[in-house]
Amino acid sequence: MMEGLKFLLVFVVLALASSFASASDPSPLQDFCVAMKETDGVFVNGKFCKDPEQVTEKDFFFAGLNVPRDISSPVGSNVTAVNVAQIPGLNTLGISLVRIDYAPHGGLNPPHTHPRATEILLVVEGTLYVGFLTSNLAKGGNRLITKVLNPGDVFVFPVGLIHFQLNVGKTNAVAFASLSSQNPGVITIANAVFGADPPMNPNVLTKAFHLDKKLVEYLQKQIWTDNNN
Incomplete structure (x- = not known):
């Protein structure tokens, strides 16, 4: 009985260690799961899979990453x-x-x-x-x-x-x-803190950043642009 309990304890510890050690998305259980839009169903950590028989090369392709992008953002x-x-x-x-x-x-x-x-x-x-x-x-x-x-x-x-x-x-x-x-x-720190919607209570930011409240309110009124496309 005691040996069985020890084995169970070791198994649980290893299972927990394995789950905590995971640093990326879970491994798939199929060759692929091409995402598809779905309006009726439960959304759970991913997307619905397209029928494998309907998958094409377009589902795995993106073109134009060699083209320089616009860098005129603030x-x-x-x-x-x-x-x-x-x-x-x-x-x-x-x-x-x-x-x-x-x-x-x-x-x-x-x-x-x-x-x-x-x-x-x-x-x-x-x-x-x-x-x-x-x-x-x-x-x-x-x-x-x-x-x-x-x-x-x-x-x-x-x-x-x-x-x-x-x-x-x-x-x-x-x-x-x-x-x-x-x-x-992606969470861009300045955008998230000063450009939150709805705005964060200025008193929180005043105390956290050691800033004058008027400066915090000024920063919150700025247009915080996103450089992610």
Whole structure:
């Protein structure tokens, strides 16, 4: 009886450890599950699957990622996403891709997080200053880890952590990144905090950021643009 209980306990612990260790979307149980629009049904962590007999090559294809994007936004960058919304065949496969274009002399992909994905970035043009913030360390505080990247360099941003990229060169910069989710999500910190809808109580932001209330209210009135397409 005791041996049976020990075995059950070990099994439960291993199962829990396995579930906690998962850092990407769950593994699929079929070759593919091409996403389809459905209006009648329960939506649970993904999308409904198209009949495999009706799947075509178009469900796995996206064109034009080689074309430079408009970088005239206020932050001087443009993120072109290729996730399950653009390629239905990515549904359940736990991966997606983005192209990021940066304007010279300070084009910025602002501090943001991907709540559901680790990101691996490859620079193909230009020079980028990149970095991320750790979560709270044992002794308090958040450590900043940064690196200057050149063409051919690769950098990893761990899942959920705040990170950024800044063009420190005199020419346009381009990078491609892969993310460990079909739909990684993005939370741009400044946009989310000061551009929330409905607006956050200014008293919260005044105290959290050590800012004058009038400055907080001014920031909340600004137009917070999104560089993600």
